[in-house]
Amino acid sequence: xxxxxxxxxxxxxxxxxxxxxxxxxxxxxxxxxxxxxxxxxxxxxxxxxxxxxxxxxxxxxxxxxxxxxxxxxxxxxxxxxxxxxxxxxxxxxxxxxxxxxxxxxxxxxxxxxxxxxxxxxxxxxxxxxxxxxxxxxxxxxxxxxxxxxxxxxxxxxxxxxxxxxxxxxxxxxxxxxxxxxxxxxxxxxxxxxxxxxxxxxxxxxxxxxxxxxxxxxxxxxxxxxxxxxxxxxxxxxxxxxxxxxxxxxxxxxxxxxxxxxxxxxxxxxxxx
Numbered sequence: 073x074x075x076x077x078x079x080x081x082x083x084x085x086x087x088x089x090x091x092x093x094x095x096x097x098x099x100x101x102x103x104x105x106x107x108x109x110x111x112x113x114x115x116x117x118x119x120x121x122x123x124x125x126x127x128x129x130x131x132x133x134x135x136x137x138x139x140x141x142x143x144x145x146x147x148x149x150x151x152x153x154x155x156x157x158x159x160x161x162x163x164x165x166x167x168x169x170x171x172x173x174x175x176x177x178x179x180x181x182x183x184x185x186x187x188x189x190x191x192x193x194x195x196x197x198x199x200x201x202x203x204x205x206x207x208x209x210x211x212x213x214x215x216x217x218x219x220x221x222x223x224x225x226x227x228x229x230x231x232x233x234x235x236x237x238x239x240x241x242x243x244x245x246x247x248x249x250x251x252x253x254x255x256x257x258x259x260x261x262x263x264x265x266x267x268x269x270x271x272x273x274x275x276x277x278x279x280x281x282x283x284x285x286x287x288x289x290x291x292x293x294x295x296x297x298x299x300x301x302x303x304x305x306x307x308x309x310x311x312x313x314x315x316x317x318x319x320x321x322x323x324x325x326x327x328x329x330x331x332x333x334x335x336x337x338x339x340x341x342x343x344x
Contacts, residue, residue, distance in 0.1 A: 074114035080122050081232065085204035087116060088228045095230060097139050097174035100165065101181040124232065134236040138176035142188070143167075145175065154236075156245035156264040156338075157191040163249050164188065166256060176231040179213065182221045185278040189217065190264035191247055193285055194273035196240040203229045210235065217282050243268025246341040248334040252321065260322045261330040265338040270294055274335060279314040279327050286310055289335070302339040306332055 075096075078084040087093065093116035096102060118124060124139040127148040134150070142161040150158070164170050164178065164187050178188040179199065197213040205228060213234070216224045225231065245266035251257030259278035266273040272293035277283040289310035296305060308328070316327035 073111055075117055076114065077117040077120045079120055081124070081202070082204070084116065084118060084121050084230065085202060085228075088230060089204045092227055095180070097177040098141065098169075098172035100169050100173040101177060101183075118230070130235075133238045133241065136175050136234040136236070138231045138233055139174050140176075142170040142173055142175065142178075146170070151241050152244040153195065153241045153266055153268070154191075154245065156194060156247035156266065157188070159247035160187045160191045160249070160262075160264070163247075163255075175234060179217065179234070180223055180225060180231060182217050182219070182223050182282075184220055184281055184283070185259040185262075186283070187249065187259065187262065187277070189213070189283040190262055190275035190277040191245070192234065192236075193275035193283055194240075194245060194264045194266040195236045196273075198235045198237075199224075199231055200233045200235060201225055201229045202232050208232065214282075214285065220281050240266075240273075243271065244342045246338040248338040248341070250330050250334055258321065261316075261327050261334055263331060263334040263338045265335065265342060267293065267339070267342050272296075274338075276311070276314055276331050276335075279311075279316045279331050281315065284313060286313070286335075288313075293339070302336050306335050306339070308332060310335075 092113045094113050096115045096117045124137045126137045128135045142164045145161040146158055164173055178186050192213055198210045199213055199216040200210050202208040211224055243266050247264045249262040250260045261279050262277040264275045272290045274286045274289050275283055292305050311328050311331055316324040318324050
């Protein structure tokens with residue numbers, strides 16, 4: 073098995089242009105997927121690439137470097153709108169996994185149950201990808217993840233950072249995850265919610281092939297009046313766009329019911 077560790081982005085992109093690689097960040101998804109199986113391609117270790125790690129305030133929002141870990145997210149000085157992302161970061165496996173697993177890896181793995189995706193969706197996250205031939209481009213996270221283990225990343229591209237716009241950093245947020253136990257568990261259903269003045273964002277994960285924003289519910293919540301109970305506002309019809317599956321963890325109907333309950337709990341955690 074060949075492993076190459078580039079030192080800067082230009083070198084990494086040049087290598088990507090020459091052949092197909094497995095991109096290695098934390099390795100917490102890549103290695104388990106290859107237990108007792110050889111790697112089909114050589115490994116391109118991105119952990120040494122200068123400038124890919126770090127969470128920074130920018131002129132128009134926030135930037136999360138591709139190799140930033142979930143522990144980096146937990147420790148970052150971020151406004152309350154990012155509380156859901158921090159809560160999700162604490163749900164990504166064990167502390168050892170959180171110390172190694174990267175934010176970009178969670179996105180690029182494109183699991184329907186990826187903990188980090190719903191909180192990033194409610195922050196209107198965009199994904200920046202780059203190649204040596206075409207330079208950089210940005211794509212909305214909701215468009216970047218296209219299916220189960222399918223993304224918009226081309227073979228010669230790599231994710232360089234995740235961008236959060238200024239206007240999405242307002243209000244407060246919450247994250248509620250349901251699993252068969254408290255820790256080290258794949259989600260049955262999960263909800264991220266953010267409320268700001270006249271604005272609402274809600275996303276459901278593990279209830280469709282990709283995590284989804286709940287647009288109709290967001291419209292109702294944005295018009296909420298003081299005293300309106302979340303349990304009255306959040307109705308089953310708001311989850312009709314989800315397409316959960318039956319599997320060993322739960323039935324499709326249970327996931328829908330759980331998503332509604334988790335949504336109410338997440339909104340009540342934020343409060344009025």
